[in-house]
Amino acid sequence: MLQFRLNGEIVEIAEVAPHESALVLLRETLKRCGTKEGCASGDCGACTVALRDPGRGPDARFESVNACILPAWQLEGLDVITVEGLAKGEALHPVQRAMVDHHASQCGFCTPGFVMSLFTLYHDPEPLDDHRLAVALGGNLCRCTGYRPIRAAALAMRETAGVVPDWIDQVRPFAAEACNDARAFHRPTTLAELDALLKRHPDARLVAGGTDLMLESTIRLADFPQVIDLTRIDALKTIEEHDGGWWVGAGVTYTQLAPLLERHYPAFARLLDRLGSQQVRNRGTLAGNVANASPIGDTPPVLLALDARLRISGGDGVREMALNDFFLDYRRTALAPGEYIQAIWLPRLGDGEQLKVWKLSKRRDDDISAVLMAIRLRLDDSYLRDVRVAFGGMAATPKRALETEAELEDRPLDEAAVAAARAAIAREFTPLSDARASSDYRLTAAGNLLERLRLQLAEPHVATEIH
Amino acid sequence: MTVEALNQRTARIDGELKVSGGADYAGDHQLPGMLHGYPVVSPVASGRLERLDFDAAMGAPGVVEIIHGGNFPRLNRSPDSMAEENKVGEVRLPFEDDQIHYHGQYLALVVADSFEHARAAARLVSIEFSCAPAVAGLSSAGEGREVDDEAVTLGEPARALAAAEVRIDAEYRIATEAHAVMETHATLASWQDDRLTVYESTQGVVFHRNALAQVFAMAPEQVEVIAHYIGSGFGSKLFMWPHSVITCAAARLLGRPVRTVLPRQWNFANTGHRPASLQRVRLGADRDGKLQAILHDALNETSPVEAYSDSCASATPSMYACDHVAVTQRIAEVNHGTPTSMRAPGEASGNFALETALDELAVELGVCPVELRRRNFTVRDPASGLPWSSNHLLECFDDAAGRFGWERRDPTPRSMRDGHELIGYGMATQSWSAMRKHCTARASFLADGRLSIATGTQDIGTGTYTIVAQTASQLSGVPLDRVEVKLGDSQLPAGPLSGGSMATASTLPAVAGAVREAIATLQRLSIGEGGRFEDAAPSALEFRDGRLWHGDESASVAELLQTLERGSVDAVVSTAPGDEQKRASFRSFGAVFVEVRWDPGISRLRVARVVSTIDGGRMINPLTAHNQLEGGVVMGLGMALFERLEYERDGRLHNHNFADYIVPVHADMPEIELVTLDYPDLAFNEFGARGVGEIGLTGVGAAVSNAVFHATGKRIRELPIRLEALLEE
Ligand SMILES: Cc1cc2nc3c(=O)[nH]c(=O)nc-3n(C[C@H](O)[C@H](O)[C@H](O)COP(=O)(O)OP(=O)(O)OC[C@H]3O[C@@H](n4cnc5c(N)ncnc54)[C@H](O)[C@@H]3O)c2cc1C
Ligand code: FES
Ligand code: FES
Numbered sequence A: 001m002l003q004f005r006l007n008g009e010i011v012e013i014a015e016v017a018p019h020e021s022a023l024v025l026l027r028e029t030l031k032r033c034g035t036k037e038g039c040a041s042g043d044c045g046a047c048t049v050a051l052r053d054p055g056r057g058p059d060a061r062f063e064s065v066n067a068c069i070l071p072a073w074q075l076e077g078l079d080v081i082t083v084e085g086l087a088k089g090e091a092l093h094p095v096q097r098a099m100v101d102h103h104a105s106q107c108g109f110c111t112p113g114f115v116m117s118l119f120t121l122y123h124d125p126e127p128l129d130d131h132r133l134a135v136a137l138g139g140n141l142c143r144c145t146g147y148r149p150i151r152a153a154a155l156a157m158r159e160t161a162g163v164v165p166d167w168i169d170q171v172r173p174f175a176a177e178a179c180n181d182a183r184a185f186h187r188p189t190t191l192a193e194l195d196a197l198l199k200r201h202p203d204a205r206l207v208a209g210g211t212d213l214m215l216e217s218t219i220r221l222a223d224f225p226q227v228i229d230l231t232r233i234d235a236l237k238t239i240e241e242h243d244g245g246w247w248v249g250a251g252v253t254y255t256q257l258a259p260l261l262e263r264h265y266p267a268f269a270r271l272l273d274r275l276g277s278q279q280v281r282n283r284g285t286l287a288g289n290v291a292n293a294s295p296i297g298d299t300p301p302v303l304l305a306l307d308a309r310l311r312i313s314g315g316d317g318v319r320e321m322a323l324n325d326f327f328l329d330y331r332r333t334a335l336a337p338g339e340y341i342q343a344i345w346l347p348r349l350g351d352g353e354q355l356k357v358w359k360l361s362k363r364r365d366d367d368i369s370a371v372l373m374a375i376r377l378r379l380d381d382s383y384l385r386d387v388r389v390a391f392g393g394m395a396a397t398p399k400r401a402l403e404t405e406a407e408l409e410d411r412p413l414d415e416a417a418v419a420a421a422r423a424a425i426a427r428e429f430t431p432l433s434d435a436r437a438s439s440d441y442r443l444t445a446a447g448n449l450l451e452r453l454r455l456q457l458a459e460p461h462v463a464t465e466i467h
Numbered sequence B: 001m002t003v004e005a006l007n008q009r010t011a012r013i014d015g016e017l018k019v020s021g022g023a024d025y026a027g028d029h030q031l032p033g034m035l036h037g038y039p040v041v042s043p044v045a046s047g048r049l050e051r052l053d054f055d056a057a058m059g060a061p062g063v064v065e066i067i068h069g070g071n072f073p074r075l076n077r078s079p080d081s082m083a084e085e086n087k088v089g090e091v092r093l094p095f096e097d098d099q100i101h102y103h104g105q106y107l108a109l110v111v112a113d114s115f116e117h118a119r120a121a122a123r124l125v126s127i128e129f130s131c132a133p134a135v136a137g138l139s140s141a142g143e144g145r146e147v148d149d150e151a152v153t154l155g156e157p158a159r160a161l162a163a164a165e166v167r168i169d170a171e172y173r174i175a176t177e178a179h180a181v182m183e184t185h186a187t188l189a190s191w192q193d194d195r196l197t198v199y200e201s202t203q204g205v206v207f208h209r210n211a212l213a214q215v216f217a218m219a220p221e222q223v224e225v226i227a228h229y230i231g232s233g234f235g236s237k238l239f240m241w242p243h244s245v246i247t248c249a250a251a252r253l254l255g256r257p258v259r260t261v262l263p264r265q266w267n268f269a270n271t272g273h274r275p276a277s278l279q280r281v282r283l284g285a286d287r288d289g290k291l292q293a294i295l296h297d298a299l300n301e302t303s304p305v306e307a308y309s310d311s312c313a314s315a316t317p318s319m320y321a322c323d324h325v326a327v328t329q330r331i332a333e334v335n336h337g338t339p340t341s342m343r344a345p346g347e348a349s350g351n352f353a354l355e356t357a358l359d360e361l362a363v364e365l366g367v368c369p370v371e372l373r374r375r376n377f378t379v380r381d382p383a384s385g386l387p388w389s390s391n392h393l394l395e396c397f398d399d400a401a402g403r404f405g406w407e408r409r410d411p412t413p414r415s416m417r418d419g420h421e422l423i424g425y426g427m428a429t430q431s432w433s434a435m436r437k438h439c440t441a442r443a444s445f446l447a448d449g450r451l452s453i454a455t456g457t458q459d460i461g462t463g464t465y466t467i468v469a470q471t472a473s474q475l476s477g478v479p480l481d482r483v484e485v486k487l488g489d490s491q492l493p494a495g496p497l498s499g500g501s502m503a504t505a506s507t508l509p510a511v512a513g514a515v516r517e518a519i520a521t522l523q524r525l526s527i528g529e530g531g532r533f534e535d536a537a538p539s540a541l542e543f544r545d546g547r548l549w550h551g552d553e554s555a556s557v558a559e560l561l562q563t564l565e566r567g568s569v570d571a572v573v574s575t576a577p578g579d580e581q582k583r584a585s586f587r588s589f590g591a592v593f594v595e596v597r598w599d600p601g602i603s604r605l606r607v608a609r610v611v612s613t614i615d616g617g618r619m620i621n622p623l624t625a626h627n628q629l630e631g632g633v634v635m636g637l638g639m640a641l642f643e644r645l646e647y648e649r650d651g652r653l654h655n656h657n658f659a660d661y662i663v664p665v666h667a668d669m670p671e672i673e674l675v676t677l678d679y680p681d682l683a684f685n686e687f688g689a690r691g692v693g694e695i696g697l698t699g700v701g702a703a704v705s706n707a708v709f710h711a712t713g714k715r716i717r718e719l720p721i722r723l724e725a726l727l728e729e
Helices: A021-029 A054-057 A094-102 A111-122 A130-137 A148-159 A193-201 A213-218 A254-264 A266-273 A288-290 A301-304 A400-406 A415-428 A440-457 B016-017 B115-122 B157-163 B205-215 B242-254 B265-272 B345-363 B369-375 B393-404 B464-476 B503-529 B555-566 B622-641 B698-711 B723-727
Strands: A004-007 A009-013 A046-051 A063-066 A079-083 A205-209 A227-229 A238-240 A243-247 A309-314 A319-322 A328-330 A337-346 A353-360 A371-380 A383-392 B035-041 B045-055 B062-068 B108-113 B126-131 B152-154 B165-176 B187-192 B195-200 B223-226 B256-260 B279-286 B291-302 B325-333 B416-418 B422-434 B439-446 B453-454 B483-486 B543-545 B546-552 B553-556 B569-574 B587-599 B605-614 B671-677
Touching: A021 B422, A046 A111, A046 A400, A063 A111, A094 A111, A094 A148, A094 B016, A094 B723, A111 A130, A111 A148, A111 A301, A111 B016, A130 A148, A148 B157, A148 B622, A193 A227, A193 A309, A205 A213, A238 A254, A238 B242, A243 A254, A254 A266, A254 A328, A266 A301, A266 A353, A288 A301, A301 A353, A301 A383, A301 B165, A319 B157, A353 A440, A371 A440, A371 B416, A383 B187, A400 A415, A415 A440, B035 B062, B035 B115, B035 B265, B045 B108, B062 B115, B108 B223, B108 B242, B108 B464, B157 B325, B165 B345, B187 B242, B195 B205, B195 B242, B205 B223, B205 B242, B205 B325, B242 B256, B279 B345, B291 B345, B345 B369, B345 B422, B345 B698, B369 B393, B369 B422, B393 B422, B393 B587, B393 B671, B422 B605, B422 B698, B439 B464, B439 B555, B453 B464, B453 B503, B464 B483, B464 B503, B503 B543, B503 B546, B503 B555, B503 B569, B553 B555, B555 B569, B587 B698, B605 B622, B605 B698, B622 B671, B622 B698
Parallel strands: A004 A079, A205 A227, B035 B256, B195 B223, B291 B325, B453 B483, B605 B671
Antiparallel strands: A004 A009, A046 A063, A046 A079, A238 A243, A243 A337, A309 A319, A309 A337, A353 A371, A371 A383, B035 B108, B045 B126, B062 B108, B152 B325, B165 B279, B187 B195, B187 B256, B279 B291, B416 B422, B422 B587, B439 B453, B439 B569, B543 B546, B546 B553, B587 B605
């Protein structure tokens, strides 16, 4: 039986299939149709709802998620807020009132999703600024309004009168009933349980955020007989700090990782701002991105440039490997059946080491990259040392650019070096042409990114960030 | 009460419902015993369906039936007539033959007890087919065939072109573009004996009702189509698509309600799109820039099962003062789904070609692009020879250019910079014809003091509920929150399609007529036997502020009805366009100015600013009108920069999802400054409103490409503008 608290009321559902999404549960089983489906792939935000884990106590915050790609079972034990929960009788929540006052809905189909994205922003204690506003709105599409009225509503919401239902501010933990083991969606809470489950169901699919996995069901119509959920295991939710770096557990979401990146790898943090949307980052994980092994995954090139390592468990105990040895071929990895990524090692940047990341895409938010370059380097009196360059979108896997690295190592980054590196890129990569970009565009753009790096190192005061 | 007071910024009356999840869209309805449909579609673009194997799927949990060619009932094609109001998106009936015409074509519908079961079983249907070579796109479709009744010739264009001092001859391409409405199409069909009730996401409940009645051989009264709220349409929901027919047939066959909500992927394939087009424009002018000849030849893609013409060049003869004009339209079959009208159909595409060509002419002549257009302004519509009813385009140019800061423009390409960025200024004329259709509305004064208005049009998000309520409230004096508006049901008095920017101009006159008629009836009854003012002279009565006055005495509507012992007083009024089209030409105009920024180092193109001034007649509700225009501009930016349905070399649709079909997001939004001139077009209707749904989009593509030329020196004759095209040497 699945138990959670929907808009302040406990709900219990007897049967839920392992691949069932929270959206289907809300709309079909519970007949709460205020939450909309626009795509079932996490791209439009019409299905946005807010989650809060009351188990986290008074600090628990609301997070926006895409219900369409959230496994319904992951609602277990959580506070779930949908658009129907905000209004108290006739009285609207300030977010809703601001949306009405600023004419922020036309057809209204995107509206519930925008309301919920803004709801989480409204209840976030941080002050509202442009950046946070853009982040909150980045995962919702509207085809009618052109967004300006929605933005106006967002800017005005904190000064708008309205009624906040009292239960929203109270964090009241409740004990969800223990799960029945026979069902096909397994929720281990310890590594030992996880290992045992993997032995019993070596073919089970693992799920962390589900932001890749669930699309296999909603879009490619796959069926998952057995799913093992990693999000209940405390041991996977930790970030361990060491002198040389950090072990980031496989259950750490992008949102939870962000503060660390902000402090130690600002360029990585900027990339994260543009990975998927806030809804996706609130669920998605680094380990899921790595395990998914997409050639256009955003984080693998960065992790490659950082010389990241993986701790892999399952099968015959725990082993470690360099990420560079992990990607074998198009969507093929070194993981054996029954193995999983337990944690990812992020090496601390040494003195004088810098990390730079550039992602090129057509649209600013919520878009997969055409080309992504990550480079780590140390500047030694204008000489480049210990250069690591990796690209996404340029080959069948995320890939280090070894020849390019060799061209850049131990020389100043001048025009000649960029030209040599361009030639090296053209030698070691034959990118594909697809709808996102042509092969030539990718090669030229990759070279342009190095040129950009040259300019940035030469004139550090000139803004060369790509937005 | 006059209609003068109508120009009011009233917030949408359905706003509160929408922000709290209470608005009911087609896919939100559930009926007892309801089953769920999920389509099985062709995986290839061309070939023949050999066999469908349902064994595995029929055995899957929850599956009730699979509807396909073998068990589909014999139905009738809709006559597909605009005049009879039964036009459909695709005339071919579902499963009519075993030919595969396009990728995504329906081959079957799995019907199961839950959405998830239907979806899971759809994957288990195995499809045997043979492939045939596909025409994958317009560039391989050949010349196509001419659309007979669309060629227009004024004067002697060929001779005038040959004689012109300056000539432009260029080709323009536009990719297939998707409406990408946020709500996918959905149908919920249920039969009660010989009556069919359908919840449908449609821009035309009456058209949809008529089409279903034709297909299922029923009297229109037996069919009810309901669409209370629609997740926008932009043209894709004007006319019926096959999923609706399949779902209705399934419900009849199974004797239970069936609901099909199209998955996003197949919504991209099966519910129309703006067709790809290839246009040639030839301009001839004298050295002063006076146009001597305009020749505009357009070709658009259509599907193998439908002859859809986008009429790209239809507005061209009306745009500028030129005596020698020729336009033609051709269509060519491509193995893509069937195209349909998309916001500013035809004119958005045609205007891109014409307005870019004009920019090329301006460059050739060394004349300011705005000045060139001013010199060719026409005081009458050259196509009809009639004067404009109301045309303030020149003021649009002045107003928009002034606010934009056009005078700062250095005409030399690549001459304006800001740091790494090259800045470009570009502009274009915007335009959309004004149309009006017949409409019937009912107004009912109710005993509890409310006023109820009903008409069978629908609100697709443009604010129809609100402006109908405003109109009724203003004319009756009944406060807005006591006016109830019923739309979106084919049982209501017949109203127009919500499309072509004509809903406002068509609906309001009928609503106003009905309210006035209801007031008159109330007055007549009130001076009759048992009335509040029995035996008073009609001329001594006045209806004002929701009360009937006789000298110093007055009574509210509720009191009047109480005295009469009646529950309500209603009036039904029909209105239709008169012969005004014989006396004048009706068209809205505007001017749009765009600033782009091109950063060659990182290959980044951004639109930084858009300024537009629109002459669209009176704005009934400036708020909803501005919303429409602004949304139109943003959709125009999508057309200019991102939006393109991509097809594989074998004709399969590649990017049928929101991850790959790129629409503008919040972060793409430039500064947009819109102004509407408020000149009522009283020859068109008593409200002076012409409609603003489409015009915002027109001109944006050309203004962007003209600005890109100014920034980069590269003339891009294709939408969307590809970064690759800017990088090419
Ligand atoms: C709208 C949208 C936008 C997106 N945008 C981007 C983007 O800009 N850039 C980008 O890179 N990605 C993007 N993604 C993809 C996705 O969000 C990321 O890849 C994310 O990091 C996946 O993490 P997850 O925890 O959700 O993975 P899941 O979906 O839970 O898992 C992904 C895969 O990895 C496996 N897996 C998960 N955890 C482990 C583990 N610990 N060990 C072994 N296998 C495991 C799963 O079985 C599954 O096969 C986007 C997705 C969506 C829906
Ligand atoms: S329905 Fe589009 S993101 Fe969930
Ligand atoms: S209001 Fe229609 S999609 Fe946003």
